[in-house]
Amino acid sequence: MLNIIQIKQNFNKVLNHIKPRGLKSLLRRSIMRIVAFVHTNRLIPNKFIPESLNKRLIARKIFEGRSIKHDQRGFWYLHPMPTKHELGLYYQNTYWQMRGKDEGIGTRDIDHFLQLRNLVPDFFNNEKITFLNFGAGHGGISHLMYLNGHSVINVEPSGLNMDYLDSRWVTVTDIENISESVDFIYGSHSLEHVADIDKFENIINSKLRKGGYVFWEVPNCENPENGGCNGVLSSPHTYYFTVDYFNSLGFEVLINSTFKEGTFPNKTLSDRSGEVIRFLGRYSG
Numbered sequence: 001m002l003n004i005i006q007i008k009q010n011f012n013k014v015l016n017h018i019k020p021r022g023l024k025s026l027l028r029r030s031i032m033r034i035v036a037f038v039h040t041n042r043l044i045p046n047k048f049i050p051e052s053l054n055k056r057l058i059a060r061k062i063f064e065g066r067s068i069k070h071d072q073r074g075f076w077y078l079h080p081m082p083t084k085h086e087l088g089l090y091y092q093n094t095y096w097q098m099r100g101k102d103e104g105i106g107t108r109d110i111d112h113f114l115q116l117r118n119l120v121p122d123f124f125n126n127e128k129i130t131f132l133n134f135g136a137g138h139g140g141i142s143h144l145m146y147l148n149g150h151s152v153i154n155v156e157p158s159g160l161n162m163d164y165l166d167s168r169w170v171t172v173t174d175i176e177n178i179s180e181s182v183d184f185i186y187g188s189h190s191l192e193h194v195a196d197i198d199k200f201e202n203i204i205n206s207k208l209r210k211g212g213y214v215f216w217e218v219p220n221c222e223n224p225e226n227g228g229c230n231g232v233l234s235s236p237h238t239y240y241f242t243v244d245y246f247n248s249l250g251f252e253v254l255i256n257s258t259f260k261e262g263t264f265p266n267k268t269l270s271d272r273s274g275e276v277i278r279f280l281g282r283y284s285g
Contacts, residue, residue: 062086063235068228074244076221076228077197081238084195090236091158091193109140111265112188112217119254119280120213124148129183132207134175135190142169153178175203182207185214192218192237201249210285214251220258220277243277251281 068076082090117124131145136154146152152169155178172178185208194200204214221228221240228240246256258274259266266276 062090063233066233068231068233068240073248074242074246075197076240078233078238081195087193087195087236087238088157104138105140105143107264108188108217109144112186112215113141113144114265115255115278116215116280123183123213130180131184131186132175132178132182134185134187135193136171140188141186153182175207178207181209181212183209183212185212187215188217189219191216192239192241194238197239205283208283210283212283213254214279214281214283216246216277216279217259218277220272220274222272223258223275226275241277243272243279246277246279246281249281251283253279253281255280 062082063078066078066080066082069079070076123129125148128149128151130151130153131142132153132155133140133142133145134155136142136156137158139154142152142154146168154169154171155173155175156171157173185204191200208214218239218241219226219228219234219237220242222242224230226240227234227237229242234240243256243258247253256279257277258269258272259276259278260269261275268274
């Protein structure tokens with residue numbers, strides 16, 4: 001039986017999904033859940049299910065039967081952790097089909113860009129930098145960085161077609177495929193999807209130039225609607241972060257706060273209850 005917290009979480013997820021993406025996307029997700037139930041309970045033989053849909057249903061099962069555990073550095077993590085290959089299958093076959101394929105710049109991208117420009121104005125306005133967007137999706141803030149004269153590298157493992165603007169930037173599927181050093185590493189709602197946080201931290205430190213910056217926005221797991229701290233798994237998230245984790249990274253901290261979504265610009269909160277955490281740090285090398 002669902003408890004009150006879970007009911008509230010599910011209700012808010014529905015509302016939050018309707019706001020940015022509309023009823024069409026919600027209907028698509030609902031149909032997928034119904035089909036997944038039918039498929040799981042073998043109510044329809046596999047031979048009657050299209051191959052593309054069957055791949056998506058198999059990918060969804062990657063997150064079944066797992067729990068979350070706590071790490072003293074300030075985060076919870078999925079256990080057992082899916083492999084990098086399993087996560088790749090999920091994102092290629094399920095994630096973007098469920099979310100839809102909205103392209104371009106959103107209010108979140110603009111909010112991030114304005115905040116970063118205000119906090120490090122010289123770094124953004126007076127020189128060309130190499131900007132890496134980890135988990136770029138359809139571009140988002142990458143468009144704004146390009147229009148401001150910066151060199152952009154997108155890391156997007158899901159197989160989305162980003163070649164329509166290949167003259168603007170470089171797009172790779174794996175951050176380990178990048179050989180050059182970068183000035184700024186940015187990730188909006190992507191850090192909570194990695195397969196190995198320790199390995200990923202080492203990769204980030206190896207790619208970032210001394211004096212460079214890293215920015216992350218992630219769901220705040222201390223917000224009861226997000227899952228994680230309350231023991232609720234929220235697939236496809238593999239990690240659930242608190243502000244304490246970002247303090248442990250060893251960067252010079254410019255931002256490490258929770259923010260209230262649904263406003264523009266998003267409001268900074270003085271406590272730890274906001275829906276998201278934003279972290280901006282400077283790397284000393």
